[in-house]
Amino acid sequence: MPVDVMIVDDSAAIRKILHRVLLQADVPLGQVIEAGDGVEALEKLKTAKVGLILSDINMPNMDGLALLGALKSQESTRDVPVIMVTTEGSSSRVMEAVNLGASGYVRKPFTAEQIKEKLAGLL
Amino acid sequence: MTHEKLVSFIRSSTRDVFTTMLGLEIADGQPFIKEEAPAPSDGVLALIGLAGRWAGSGTFSCTAPMAMRLASQLLMQPYEAINEEVLDAVGEITNMVLGNVKTALEEELGPMGLSIPTVIYGRNFTTRSIGRSKWTVVPFYLDSEVIEVHLCIAPSKDPGAARIHREHPAAVLSIE
Numbered sequence: 001m002p003v004d005v006m007i008v009d010d011s012a013a014i015r016k017i018l019h020r021v022l023l024q025a026d027v028p029l030g031q032v033i034e035a036g037d038g039v040e041a042l043e044k045l046k047t048a049k050v051g052l053i054l055s056d057i058n059m060p061n062m063d064g065l066a067l068l069g070a071l072k073s074q075e076s077t078r079d080v081p082v083i084m085v086t087t088e089g090s091s092s093r094v095m096e097a098v099n100l101g102a103s104g105y106v107r108k109p110f111t112a113e114q115i116k117e118k119l120a121g122l123l
Numbered sequence: 124m125t126h127e128k129l130v131s132f133i134r135s136s137t138r139d140v141f142t143t144m145l146g147l148e149i150a151d152g153q154p155f156i157k158e159e160a161p162a163p164s165d166g167v168l169a170l171i172g173l174a175g176r177w178a179g180s181g182t183f184s185c186t187a188p189m190a191m192r193l194a195s196q197l198l199m200q201p202y203e204a205i206n207e208e209v210l211d212a213v214g215e216i217t218n219m220v221l222g223n224v225k226t227a228l229e230e231e232l233g234p235m236g237l238s239i240p241t242v243i244y245g246r247n248f249t250t251r252s253i254g255r256s257k258w259t260v261v262p263f264y265l266d267s268e269v270i271e272v273h274l275c276i277a278p279s280k281d282p283g284a285a286r287i288h289r290e291h292p293a294a295v296l297s298i299e
Contacts, residue, residue: 010239011211011214011215011218012207012208012211013194013197013198013208013211013212013214013215014215016198017144017197017198020199058218058222058237058239059239060239086222087218087219087222087223087225087226087237088222088226088237089222089223089226090226090229090230090234092234107223108144108218108219108222108223109139109140109143109144109219109223110143110144111143
């Protein structure tokens with residue numbers, strides 16, 4: 001069954017790259033929804049249901065860790081796996097994301113294969 | 124934090140971004156120290172701020188044709204003019220280059236925050252820094268065209284600073 005995926009990143013370039021990787025990946029992909037920050041993501045998730053979220057950390061308005069916290073505190077999104085795709089590579093940031101409930105962590109720059117590996121484990 | 128270490132972090136991070144995300148091999152230029160933030164007389168320049176116990180600014184600059192080439196490599200489509208997508212691509216390349224430099228710096232200098240990149244495109248613009256810190260300038264060459272990464276970092280006057288402060292080295296632009 002196709003899975004809808006949300007990409008959250010303030011860079012349109014990264015959203016485009018991740019969208020392309022999703023299309024190339026061997027996963028049952030449904031609709032791909034894009035958001036530029038955590039606020040926009042939460043707004044879109046009021047009406048859209050997704051099976052996976054790929055999110056940046058450093059974003060304006062609401063960053064990826066705040067978004068992750070909000071998603072895990074809501075009944076409707078608590079069980080949606082979230083993969084952080086970010087330049088934030090320090091072990092403290094990785095641990096923070098894992099403690100908040102992130103299902104995966106990919107450091108930028110990334111290869112398509114790294115993203116596909118994470119997807120394969122979750123979809 | 125020594126100039127040599129900064130050069131090493133910048134080279135490693137920039138090479139990683141170029142090979143992984145752009146599929147391009149770049150050659151090292153001769154790094155140097157400059158008192159003021161140098162800027163191209165025209166082209167594309169992206170600025171990013173670092174804040175923490177140490178604070179500063181970093182820039183990534185190149186010519187307009189190089190910016191279009193980098194965006195084309197990143198997004199796998201041709202660009203023949205500077206537009207929002209090209210500027211966004213340069214901003215993201217800068218974010219990745221300096222974000223990974225920040226991660227390396229954090230091992231020695233403690234946690235830092237990274238600002239959202241600001242990208243400027245124009246002609247006859249100059250940059251200057253507020254503060255007296257020295258800039259580490261690391262040039263790279265791609266088919267004889269130069270790309271430069273500049274970084275200026277110094278101990279913060281306010282160790283608890285969580286945001287970029289005016290007293291820390293920062294770049295200011297004036298467009299003539």
